[in-house]
Amino acid sequence: MLGLAFAISASLTVNPLTLSVLGALSMLFVLAFRDQSPWSRSVVFYIRLAGIVIAIRLLFRIIFNLESDPANPLLVLPEVNLGLGDLVTMHLFGSISAESLQAALTDGLRLAAIILAIGMANSLANPMKLLKTTPGALYEIATAISIAINLAPQLIASLNRVRRARGLRGQSKGIKALPGLVIPVLEDTIDQSMTLAASMSARGFGRKGTQSKARLTLTRFTGLAGLVLIAVGAFLLILSPTNQVLDLSITVAGLLSTVIYIKMSALGSLRTRYLVQKFRTGDYAIYLIAALLLALAFSGVLNF
Amino acid sequence: MITLKDLSFSYLKPNGEPVTETPQLHRVNLHIAKGEFVLVCGPTGSGKSTLLKALNGLAPSFTGGQLTGAIYIDGEDLTGKEPHDFAHLVGYVNQQPEGFFVTDTVIDEIVYGSEQLGMPVKDIATRIKPIVSVLKIEHLLERPLSSLSGGEQQRVAIASALVAGQKVLLLDEPTSALDLAGAVEVLKVLKNLVKDFGITILLAEHRISRVIAEVDSVLVVHGDGSVTKGEPTKQFNDDRFAPPIIQLGVKLGWNPLAISAEEAAELWTTKNHSFEPKEVSPAGEPIVSAKNLSVNYGSLTAVAPTDLDFFGNQITAIMGENGSGKTSLCWAIQGLGNRSSGSVLLNGSDTAELAKATRLDQVAMIPQRAADLLFLHSLGEELHESDVFAEVAEGTTAALFQKLAGRIDPSIHPRDLSAGQQLAAVLSIQLAKQAKVLILDEPTRGLDYSAKRALAKALQQLKSPDRAILLATHDIEFIAEVSDRVIRLESGKVVSDASPLTELAWPSPFASQIAQITRTPELISIGQVIK
Amino acid sequence: MNSLISKLSIAIAGVASLLMFSWPLFITSNISTEATTAQTVFILLMPLTLVIVLIEFATGDISSKHLALLGVLIALNAVIRLLGAGTAGIETAFFLVILGAYVFGSGFGFILGAGSIFVSALLTGGIGPWLPFQMMGAALIGLGAGLIPHATKKWLVKLNLIVYAVIASFTYGALMTLWNWPYLAGTGTQISYVAGAPIIDNLTRFLKYEIITGGLVWDTGRAITTSLLILLTGSALIATLSRAATRAGVGRKL
Structure with missing residues (x-):
């Protein structure tokens, strides 16, 4: 969960420094909390992956250069033009500005931070538990x-x-x-x-399960009804947006029947669950940190 | 408990015709009583697995093919049903527990089946206790599956196959991926399951000597479609799948057969049998020489610095437990592998510095998973590609393959070949250019006794004065059969380098089974025994 | 009866999701706040539509074999995509979706498309409101690829798949840009969206926008990489997957 928050924050951040901090924080968390489960060992893999991703990003930026004429080129390579028709050309290599490289680096760093965050989530939490x-x-x-x-x-x-x-x-x-x-x-x-x-x-x-045919059909119909309501609602929203109250209420009805449909389909299986995940106090703390981080990321504070 | 009526099974080609003329199982009629402990034997590919899989619906559901006849389990007619319809009655455990685990902690794995069957949570809780205590895994419940030893994993697999109250347990070679200690752990608990829970067990197993004394009956799947069931001592007249002790008895015409080592030893001495000396080829010219060769991974020493020469006309076995450095040594000699120091000279040049193509011509290596080298869609294409690549006359590889494995339909998919045939295919591809050095890493993995004999014969044919053959394996019986020289590795160090006649003979701690039974110096392989 | 409902549901879901992608073209209001409401609602509705179709395809009827094969292809896709993600039109995710759907059918293709995007988003961090739209886009590509008729001639199979790949690449690109175009392009330029303007008018503006922002380059890149990958690996992969399908006794399935 925290990993997810880290990942989302990272994807919203464009400041390389903040990104590095986020990445480092993820690793610290891993070191602090990991146990002996096999997941905790996977962290090495993620660190390596993060490194590879940064390298590949930079390389691709140099090869598939998108700039045409940078103001202050840092690196000038011969340009190869691939004509793909009159409207489109694809440049390979060519001059590359420092800004462009920095952008690629930031991009790479962001991905790396995200990967590290996912790595953290993977090392600490166990993805199988998510299934439950x-x-x-x-x-x-x-x-x-x-x-x-x-x-x-x-x-x-x-x-x-x-x-x-x-x-x-x-x-x-x-x-x-x-x-x-x-x-x-x-x-x-x-x-x-x-x-x-x-x-x-x-x-x-x-x-x-031993659900009757009638129940099954009813479930299917609920789903269908939900979809129809959603479709009609969407259609109305587009075509006659003047009466938004009506449109919205139709859409909400669609939403409701969809939720009911999801519940009903779940009842159809006879699966039981022996161990249900229980919340521990520590989990609440983590959720709190996660929420805080997300709020910060969304408000854009981390970009400065 | 289990009744089969006229059960037949054939694998089908995509066009709907059967793959072989005789079906895998042909009109099998069988009855197995409640609480019976049955050992299932037969050569590889005879249909042992198919028979077990038919008893829980995996055949034909997961294997393809066509099943006719009827299957009754605990009075229920389950003919033509899907595996999940068998799940409440039949538990199934296969060779590789880790590939069969659906979840990742012991407790999750144990309850998975019961959850899928919709057992109430309360019932699951009461079922778990007695099962885990018989299987001795109470202390493991919270552990991640991957942290367990092979034997522990396999016991967890058995528990998870039984927690939902299944009455039949099918085990398909459950110990073949385990070391001896793990295998003993697993086999020991089985008889308690029969005793405490009255569970009916069908066990396909190649470590026959460990369980033969415990089972009630033996089922032999002959490979021609027929299946026979009977008393343990009367079932072994076919030595394609029998362990050395049975092979010895069959060869010498003992009746009844000895099934324990003590009985066999006694029979051997009282009957006064004779044997011929083992032929060991003398060393030819040195072909490849390693000087000061070592391999380290970080601080871990895989191979300690060593000097070794390998000679023509000889098969040199590199023997050692898993992790003793055999594989690292093979790759280092081949030239592609890691080396921390030293050189390996072949015709005066180092194998690591040879041009890629030259190295492929001179050094042929068969990796642990030979099938990794097969990637085309038919055997014919593979053999043809090999001719083209090696720039030899069309049909060279195919001829070599036929010499090693016999005539096989070239349109067959390489993955559908048996393990032995795959090995033969890779061998002939790798040897199309008459390499000077042939290295085989664990070639007997997954081969039954008859396939091993075929491989041994093939290797003898490939011996020549200008070729050195290296064989890394922990299969002592196989080494006793083929090798002319034995190098033993222990944690990366060469601890002995001797003739098999001293290294594997009684009373060496590494004596082969035949040597242990007969306690006769210089008798190490069954081939030496005179009828 | 149930399969009829199922097909109907999927058809309606297809139409609904297309509407949610292309709403800027059809909306009649010229008040931008109302357009905003519409988009907000769609961001909420898209995942639900996706979920319904996924349940429609997956629940009850799907075998463990299909799930396992899905797992293999999704994992492969995620690993491959990790290396080329988002780089100037190098799009490696679609060829496997198309090939997988071609062998295993529409329903499989739908889940494969959605699942591939989801897992690679988990790995590359592309999680956000756009994710359900991308998932739906890729899922629809899989859905369509499952409907390509099976030909017996190898070259015809490849031709069919490549033609489909090209069409799908451009359609996907257009849909992805279309639904958030009004926001990204802002207002008041030649290429901006004008709420309430006639369809043709907006379509022209959209095309210009695509050209100027390089969207078409991306689409072209996507079309080329996907076609190239199909050309190179198509026969081998189809053969391997078909073999797996025959062996496991699973064929095409809606």
Whole structure:
């Protein structure tokens, strides 16, 4: 949660100094609070990632230079023009101003701060716990997302392994070599994910509740009604904005039936939850800090 | 508890035809009683896994293929049902617990199944206690799964397969990824599950000697579609999957077979069998020499400074536990790997400094996961690509492959080959250019006894005076079978360099199983025994 | 019956979300505060619409295999996107969405699109009011890609996909700029939005805005990178994914 607040604050900030401070703060938090869980070890990965991102940002800025004629060029490189039609040209390299580089650096720093913040969130909180707080109706989507988040570091690891192994066999040069790298990794990851899916199914994932057909249809209709109301409300807002009270009340009705729909779809599953997350006092403190930080970020104070 | 009626299963090609002429399982009729502890055996690829998966719906749901016949479990007709319809009756545990975990802490994992089945929270709480106490994991409940040892992970997997009150437990080679201690931990708890909860267990397992005394019956999946069930001592007449102790008994015609080491030792001495001496090839010319070679990762020493020569005409085994530095040594010799000091000379030039293409021609290495080197869509394409890349005559690689693995339909997808066939494919690709040095890192992983024998034969064929073969493995039986020289690593240090006839023979602490049973010096592999 | 409702819901959701993207073109009021109200409301409505469709596609019917495959593709997309995110039209997120949707169908494509954007936003920090709009945009691209007919000839498959990729890239770019155009362009210039003006008039202004701000360059970049990636990796990825689909016994599914 705090990580999220940090991340959002960082994305709203353009001052490089503040960004560095935010990044450093994230790391301090990690050092102060981390425990022995595997997540806490992932922080190294995020630090590395943050470094890579800054470097890539700067590099791209130099290659895909968007400026045409900077006032005070810092770096002058030969310009390569890619004509893509009469209206559009894409410049590669060319002169680059200090401002532009600073902008890229700030941009990179911001991303890095965000990554560190996410890293912090990942190291301290455990993304799996987030799953437990999603509404029941979105359980499946949340599962897919959590599978994705878990697979991402594994993907990077197996990419490294396969790249090393590929060095042992003769390979085509350049772009043709791409499938040789991607296919084994993808095959591997798909195999892994299928094992996981098999495990979920073998333990009962996908069982349907004993909801009656009529209930199901009713649920579906509520969703449909919500959508229709939303659509009509939106339409009215656009076409006859003079009577906003009516438009808004239709939209609110749509909103309500949508919420009911979400609740009803959740009732359809028979899943139970054994451990429900409980709030500890420390959590409140964290929420408070997070809120404060967000308020600061939104008011723009951090930019000065 | 489980009744199968005329159960048949075939894998299908995309066009709907069966992949093989004989189905994986053909008209299997079987009855397993409540509380029965059944060991499932058979060669790799015979359909052991398929049979277990059919019993909880994973086949055909996750494997593809076609299932006919009927399955009854605890009186319920579950024919054609999805895995989640089996979930309240059947728990399933596979080889690699960490790939099978859905959550990340022990307690979450244990309750996952019950949650999915909608068990009331109160019932879950009362079910957990007795199960975790039998499995001896009470103290682990709050721990993250990834911090557990393999054996602990596997016991958690068993608990999570049983908490919802399942009556049948299927275990598909649950110890194959574990070290010996972990495996013993897991197998020990199984009989308590039968005793305390009356759970029916089907266990596919290759560490047969550890459990054979505990099981009620043995199911053999023969590979031709048939499945037979019977008493433990009467089921082993097929040595493709049998452990060395059974192989020995079969070869010598013991009846009944010995299933414990003590019985076998007694039979060996009383029956007065004979054996022939093991042929060990003498060293040829030195092909590749490492001087002062070391590998460090930060402050960690993977390989301590060492001088080693590898000779032609010989298969040199590099033996050691996991983490003893075998893999680092292999990569350092190959030339691509990290080196902290030293050189490795091949024909007078250092392998690390060879041009990329030259190194590929001269040094062939098979990494731990051979399949990483396969990336095209058919075996034929892979073999053809290899010819083109190595600039050898069309069909060279294919001919080599056929010599190593026999004739195989080239249109098959490389990932659908068995582990042994994949290895043969990678071997022939890597050797298309007649490399001087061949390095294999853990090649026997995932191979059954018959595939290992095929690999041993292939390696003997590849021996030549101008080629050095290096083999890094902890598989002592395999080393006893093929090697001419054994180098043993312990935490990165070379602690011995000797002939297998001294290193692996009785009474060495690293004696092979045959050497331990027979207690006969110079007898280390089953191939030496005379019928 | 239920599948009919499902299809109807999705169609309505599609129309509603298109309205929310393109409202500046249709709005008849010329009072800017009312336009503001409209946009504020849409920022609230878009995530809800998204959620309804996601539930419509996901709840109950989706198998663990689909979820796992979704996880793989979303993770791959996020990892790839992390490297090229937001750099002058280098857009790597869409080719996988299109290929995945082509193999596994519209519903899968919809979730894949939304999920990819969501996870990469988590990783790159692009979280904000625009996120649901981007998610919906990418989701609709996936939805559409799932409807591309399966051809037997390899070149035809590639052609279909590339044509679709080009159209989708430009449409996505236009929609993304359109919904917040009135705010970013301010008022009073040649390229600003004029509330209440005729559609054609505003459309011309919008086109100018796109050209001048380089929006079209981005779109072109997106179209080129997506097409190029499809051209290069398309056959290999489709083959691998189709194999996974056959093996797991999952096909195209709405």
